[in-house]
Amino acid sequence: MEDEFINAMERATKRATEYRKTSAARPPRPTASLEELRAAFDLPLPQDPRRGTEIIDHLADAAEPGLIGITSPHHFGWVMGGSHPVGAAADFLTVAWGQNAGIYATSPAAAVAEEVSARWLLELLDLPKESSIGFVTGATMASFICLAAARTHILCEAGWDLEQEGLTGAPAVSVFLAAEAHATIHAGLRYLGFGDRQKVSINVDGEGRMCAEDLAQKLAAHKGPKIIICQAGHINSGAFDPIPEIVKLARQFDAWLHVDGAFGLWARSVPELEHLCEGAEGADSWSVDGHKWLQVPYDSGFAIVKNREAHVRAMDISASYIKPSASDGVIPSQYVPELSRRARGFAVWATIQALGRSGIEEMVARHCRCAAHLAEVLAKEPDIEVLNEVVINQVAIGFGTGLPVAEQDALTNAVIAEVQRENTSFVGGATWKGRAILRVSVISRETDIAHMDQLAASILRAWEKVKAG
Ligand SMILES: Cc1ncc(COP(=O)(O)O)c(C=O)c1O
Numbered sequence: 256m257e258d259e260f261i262n263a264m265e266r267a268t269k270r271a272t273e274y275r276k277t278s279a280a281r282p283p284r285p286t287a288s289l290e291e292l293r294a295a296f297d298l299p300l301p302q303d304p305r306r307g308t309e310i311i312d313h314l315a316d317a318a319e320p321g322l323i324g325i326t327s328p329h330h331f332g333w334v335m336g337g338s339h340p341v342g343a344a345a346d347f348l349t350v351a352w353g354q355n356a357g358i359y360a361t362s363p364a365a366a367v368a369e370e371v372s373a374r375w376l377l378e379l380l381d382l383p384k385e386s387s388i389g390f391v392t393g394a395t396m397a398s399f400i401c402l403a404a405a406r407t408h409i410l411c412e413a414g415w416d417l418e419q420e421g422l423t424g425a426p427a428v429s430v431f432l433a434a435e436a437h438a439t440i441h442a443g444l445r446y447l448g449f450g451d452r453q454k455v456s457i458n459v460d461g462e463g464r465m466c467a468e469d470l471a472q473k474l475a476a477h478k479g480p481k482i483i484i485c486q487a488g489h490i491n492s493g494a495f496d497p498i499p500e501i502v503k504l505a506r507q508f509d510a511w512l513h514v515d516g517a518f519g520l521w522a523r524s525v526p527e528l529e530h531l532c533e534g535a536e537g538a539d540s541w542s543v544d545g546h547k548w549l550q551v552p553y554d555s556g557f558a559i560v561k562n563r564e565a566h567v568r569a570m571d572i573s574a575s576y577i578k579p580s581a582s583d584g585v586i587p588s589q590y591v592p593e594l595s596r597r598a599r600g601f602a603v604w605a606t607i608q609a610l611g612r613s614g615i616e617e618m619v620a621r622h623c624r625c626a627a628h629l630a631e632v633l634a635k636e637p638d639i640e641v642l643n644e645v646v647i648n649q650v651a652i653g654f655g656t657g658l659p660v661a662e663q664d665a666l667t668n669a670v671i672a673e674v675q676r677e678n679t680s681f682v683g684g685a686t687w688k689g690r691a692i693l694r695v696s697v698i699s700r701e702t703d704i705a706h707m708d709q710l711a712a713s714i715l716r717a718w719e720k721v722k723a724g
Pocket residue numbers: 333334392393394395396437439486488489490515516517518544556
């Protein structure tokens with residue numbers, strides 16, 4: 256048994272290190288087709304056991320051509336961190352230890368790693384020290400938890416005991432959110448029993464920022480319990496809502512304020528960017544990812560709630576066989592919707608140590624400089640438009656200035672397809688403000704100015720090809 260572990264682990268480590276050593280030089284997009292991947296994985300259900308080292312080799316051979324180069328500095332798709340090597344190594348250990356971070360008793364070390372990491376996160380993000388943190392899969396689940404705490408609390412304030420009474424017949428809650436709130440916010444609200452009828456859509460400006468004046472008017476027009484959801488870091492523009500004004504309105508109207516800061520909240524860890532997200536400490540809850548700008552390997556997100564009691568009330572799982580004892584430390588399951596789960600805190604603890612405060616500051620600032628550099632290079636080109644104010648790491652680009660929108664969209668989509676076909680850098684697309692955009696997110700740990708120049712060259716080559724028909 257021990258030999259089986261040693262052999263399989265050594266082989267996995269060998270394959271992992273070979274992969275990471277070459278990841279910057281690999282094409283960032285998968286090279287295998289769906290059919291090829293199916294052929295590589297789709298064996299008949301095994302009747303008998305197979306040797307571990309053989310399985311690991313088969314797995315690596317089958318998977319590698321179908322992997323996307325998230326760990327490569329040439330990856331600019333979606334908004335995805337580069338999985339820090341030390342975090343990845345800590346995750347290897349986590350898996351080897353086989354811990355269950357459900358309660359303190361099932362893994363005291365996992366609970367303490369989360370306790371200490373939570374303190375560091377609050378320091379890094381400069382959020383209220385009394386806040387509690389749930390270590391979850393990502394920002395989607397983090398917002399869900401924060402909004403569950405919000406629902407519990409505001410209904411309680413309105414004299415409604417949610418745990419006792421359930422949602423049926425509860426006071427009507429109004430949820431105020433920007434017209435361009437992230438899709439996962441709508442998903443979280445749906446999981447919590449809030450439909451479109453409970454949502455109040457707030458107008459946005461050209462960067463997707465919530466309009467505080469519109470929010471004020473709509474808050475004044477609604478009675479009853481209220482939740483406001485604002486955003487630090489718009490998925491396309493990177494823009495920040497006017498948080499200080501929104502905080503004031505939340506206090507004036509006695510609303511719970513949640514900040515979706517999946518990646519943008521990290522601006523608070525960089526002195527020259529702090530102003531973008533100032534005032535966010537005045538909110539009630541925050542969702543932020545570990546697996547984006549902090550570079551913790553997937554899956555890692557943080558549900559941060561100032562009111563610990565509301566957080567625990569919304570998430571607690573109690574049963575006699577998992578009852579904590581008086582000497583236990585934090586109980587991780589009190590802050591997340593899961594009982595048994597992976598010990599997510601070890602990789603967070605290791606990644607924060609590997610980067611340190613200065614490493615995070617340097618990396619986030621560098622990524623923002625990289626985005627500004629790309630925007631500057633491309634904006635000089637005729638018929639290419641940078642469609643957002645580049646305030647952090649996101650750049651939205653359109654092609655065919657002045658042409659009818661349908662033609663611009665066709666050109667932009669053709670450029671994206673050509674950059675992907677060339678496969679030296681990876682970018683994706685989206686629709687924003689009614690038009691197709693090429694989206695660049697600079698968020699992979701090692702990305703520097705030279706990688707941006709290579710990306711710009713790839714985009715310009717693609718553009719020349721598209722123009723030439
Ligand atoms: C603003 C915002 N909120 C939420 C999410 C969802 O995050 P995750 O995919 O980590 O759940 C994202 C993802 O990009 C995002 O940009």
